[in-house]
Amino acid sequence: SALAEPQYRAALTQVAARLVDHAEPYYDSAREGVAALPLRSAWAIASARNVYRQIGIEVKRRGPRAWDRRTGTGKAAKLWLLAKGAGSALGSRFSERDPAARPASLWQRPGASADVPHAAHAELA
Template sequence: RYCYHVAGAVGIMMARIMGVHPDAGETLDRACDLGLAFQMANIARDIVEDAEADRCYLPQKWLEEMGWQQGEHALPENRFRLASLMPRLIALMEKHEAAAKLGARQLRFRQRWAVLSAARIYGAIGRKVLNRGQLAWDTRTRVSAPEKTWHMVAAFFEAVRNRPPPPAEPITWSRHDFKPLAGW
């Protein structure tokens, strides 16, 4: 729900700005997925920085499974175990990233290219965090200018082809699943 409110809703808003009709539910759902994927990449990259500001965006359940109290997850002695949570977070990010690419099919070419470029760049951030393991938070994980250029070129050809593969698992969610519960 947090990711929906800070980024999924922004994805929906951007789709509307790009001209997606309010009744285009599937496309708006996938725009929400793009925002969710972006935010999960940010969470993965900024875990230690966030902890230093007394913030934590990992699910409480995950922290409890590790036996950590609030803030303990980012301590240097816990970085190896923290890295063990990243496959779970990045898999979730990739699930939403793949779903978002399906929604991009409905956009005009330039918009599709921009969305696919951003999806590739943010996805690269998440995958770099995963690949860096316990060292992921020693320095800020970045995508260099040449890497961004490469992702933009690759996204251009993805946008031209416009046949994204379906996610590994079926999409069984919509943006409505992430809205606040009644009474909140």
């Protein structure tokens, strides 16, 4: 992609770092929300959360070098993150936290009021 060309690396690095930072509340929400899912689904979501979060952390850590080669997780790391996802899914069965208590702002349009029903937002678009 032309965006990965060296002359764009500084700007691309800043945007990627901001996206990784902005993703954290969504990763936190996913961690809390797995309690509301069936166990197998919770395990899948928790594992995917761990893997994709780790890739984002690695992209941010590499900075401009993140586009020199594909950023990912190795097999050993993936297995660890899969096991960690299983632990999160199982642990969520015993959690006393309320998954519904997650911030509503995470799944609403920016500037949308939390007390206005979703259908009302569709009419504004």
